[in-house]
Amino acid sequence: MNKAGKALIELRQMDELADMESPVHSIHALIKLIVTITYIVLVVSFHKYDFTGLLIMVIYPLFLFNLSGVPIKTCFYKLRLIIPLVCMVGVFNPIFDREVLVHVGNVGISGGVISMITLMMKGVFSLMASFLLISTTKIDALCAGLRMVKCPSMLVTLTLLTYRYISVLTEEVAIMSDAYHLRAPGQKGVHYKAWGSFLGQLLLRSMDRADELYNSMQLRGFAGEFYYADRKRIGVKDIIYLIVWVGIFFFFRYVNVIGLIGNMIF
Amino acid sequence: MIEFKNISFSYDKDTPVLKGISFTINDGESVGLIGANGAGKSTIMKIMLGLLAPSEGEVLVDGVLVEKTSLSDVRRKLGFVLQDSDNQLFMPTVFEDMMFAPLNYKMTKEEAENKVDEVLESLDLMYLKNRYNHRISGGEKRMAAIATILAMEPEAILMDEPTTALDPVNRRIVINTINKLPQLKLILDMILDTCERVILLSKGGIVADGRTEDVLTDKETLEANRMELPLCLQGYKGKVCF
Numbered sequence: 001m002n003k004a005g006k007a008l009i010e011l012r013q014m015d016e017l018a019d020m021e022s023p024v025h026s027i028h029a030l031i032k033l034i035v036t037i038t039y040i041v042l043v044v045s046f047h048k049y050d051f052t053g054l055l056i057m058v059i060y061p062l063f064l065f066n067l068s069g070v071p072i073k074t075c076f077y078k079l080r081l082i083i084p085l086v087c088m089v090g091v092f093n094p095i096f097d098r099e100v101l102v103h104v105g106n107v108g109i110s111g112g113v114i115s116m117i118t119l120m121m122k123g124v125f126s127l128m129a130s131f132l133l134i135s136t137t138k139i140d141a142l143c144a145g146l147r148m149v150k151c152p153s154m155l156v157t158l159t160l161l162t163y164r165y166i167s168v169l170t171e172e173v174a175i176m177s178d179a180y181h182l183r184a185p186g187q188k189g190v191h192y193k194a195w196g197s198f199l200g201q202l203l204l205r206s207m208d209r210a211d212e213l214y215n216s217m218q219l220r221g222f223a224g225e226f227y228y229a230d231r232k233r234i235g236v237k238d239i240i241y242l243i244v245w246v247g248i249f250f251f252f253r254y255v256n257v258i259g260l261i262g263n264m265i266f
Numbered sequence: 267m268i269e270f271k272n273i274s275f276s277y278d279k280d281t282p283v284l285k286g287i288s289f290t291i292n293d294g295e296s297v298g299l300i301g302a303n304g305a306g307k308s309t310i311m312k313i314m315l316g317l318l319a320p321s322e323g324e325v326l327v328d329g330v331l332v333e334k335t336s337l338s339d340v341r342r343k344l345g346f347v348l349q350d351s352d353n354q355l356f357m358p359t360v361f362e363d364m365m366f367a368p369l370n371y372k373m374t375k376e377e378a379e380n381k382v383d384e385v386l387e388s389l390d391l392m393y394l395k396n397r398y399n400h401r402i403s404g405g406e407k408r409m410a411a412i413a414t415i416l417a418m419e420p421e422a423i424l425m426d427e428p429t430t431a432l433d434p435v436n437r438r439i440v441i442n443t444i445n446k447l448p449q450l451k452l453i454l455d456m457i458l459d460t461c462e463r464v465i466l467l468s469k470g471g472i473v474a475d476g477r478t479e480d481v482l483t484d485k486e487t488l489e490a491n492r493m494e495l496p497l498c499l500q501g502y503k504g505k506v507c508f
Contacts, residue, residue, distance in 0.1 A: 216346075227369035
């Protein structure tokens with residue numbers, strides 16, 4: 001199977017993960033979206049040297065991985081290309097910020113190293129939270145949630161159709177890639193001379209298919225507004241989930257729990 | 267009832283695809299539309315559904331003129347099964363795909379769910395309900411595509427080569443299913459035991475329109491229009507067509 005085919009399978013696996021049944025999956029999509037955004041905003045807002053304060057925020061993704069049944073290794077596997085990029089963000093901090101802030105034994109740790117680790121943690125935590133949101137929430141439910149808070153219909157429909165278009169595009173890449181390599185044995189990738197026609201054909205083919213799909217939708221009554229089968233009301237359990245998590249996030253943001261524990265022990 | 271009145275169409279000025287075509291299909295009738303590649307079969311379907319506008323003539327569906335302002339009403343009456351089921355099934359699961367049309371046509375969620383169950387039960391497809399579209403076989407996809415159309419309660423069903431690329435067993439299942447449907451059916455294919463009437467198209471015009479056994483045994487006309495007798499009439503002993 002070619003890389004596009006594998007990518008397509010991974011994409012579909014995300015749909016299947018989101019369709020699992022667990023206490024986290026059953027929470028209303030809008031509530032999960034709000035909790036995730038709050039989490040990310042608060043994680044990002046930690047001071048660059050507040051390593052210990054930030055560390056406790058790992059509880060949210062760990063708890064959710066455990067409760068939802070989404071394997072944590074799947075998260076790191078699917079984010080394998082993005083995580084190194086996120087980690088690169090603070091990689092030069094140790095060079096520019098050399099002032100020693102902490103001593104561990106006889107080893108002095110500079111502010112640059114701490115801020116680098118903090119930045120990496122912020123990135124990884126935010127990615128994990130985003131991954132948990134999309135792996136426990138179906139895209140339709142998410143879009144239905146966005147419509148509930150009066151997000152413009154066009155924007156939401158565009159998001160949904162773009163998501164669907166990714167599958168169409170990937171499918172076409174997989175088919176074309178197979179067709180190419182069957183007539184170009186031993187070649188790695190597509191030869192640069194064929195890039196133009198390959199991309200042009202890909203665009204035309206995927207547009208044709210997208211057009212067919214759109215026709216199919218129109219012929220079944222689609223008039224610009226999606227009516228989501230997953231649309232449901234926000235219940236008491238959803239509200240409790242929201243209050244508890246947001247409360248915990250703010251508590252952790254303003255109270256350095258790990259620092260307090262450390263002070264009590266030492 | 268579908269009425270095609272003197273329809274002409276061309277994608278560009280020099281090459282007309284349809285030249286003044288007229289025919290009527292009555293309620294409950296099952297009609298096959300056949301012809302060589304490029305004869306205009308798909309174009310007829312698209313004009314009927316309002317996806318293409320004719321350059322001349324008019325189409326009436328149940329007395330309603332197919333035009334921009336009536337598209338919603340017309341499409342509510344016509345269910346179209348695409349040739350490629352992958353283009354028809356765009357939601358993750360069969361259930362969600364089947365819910366799509368009823369919800370668009372303002373059924374409540376409960377009504378839509380009941381309709382989906384009713385259709386799946388009538389087609390003996392309950393086992394497909396929560397399956398992922400990308401995990402079912404080609405034959406199952408075709409059946410699911412038909413089910414998605416039936417869930418919108420159309421008065422007529424148009425099908426673009428519904429049995430292409432199916433193995434014999436799946437082909438038979440699909441044909442039996444089509445035969446059970448009470449609606450008006452227009453099928454782009456030569457399904458002998460489904461269509462009671464066949465329209466033969468060639469070069470943008472109708473060259474034969476009549477009972478299936480009459481049109482499909484007319485070797486001369488078929489061959490003059492790049493078609494051939496069904497295999498079972500070509501001297502294969504023991505095969506019965508009609």
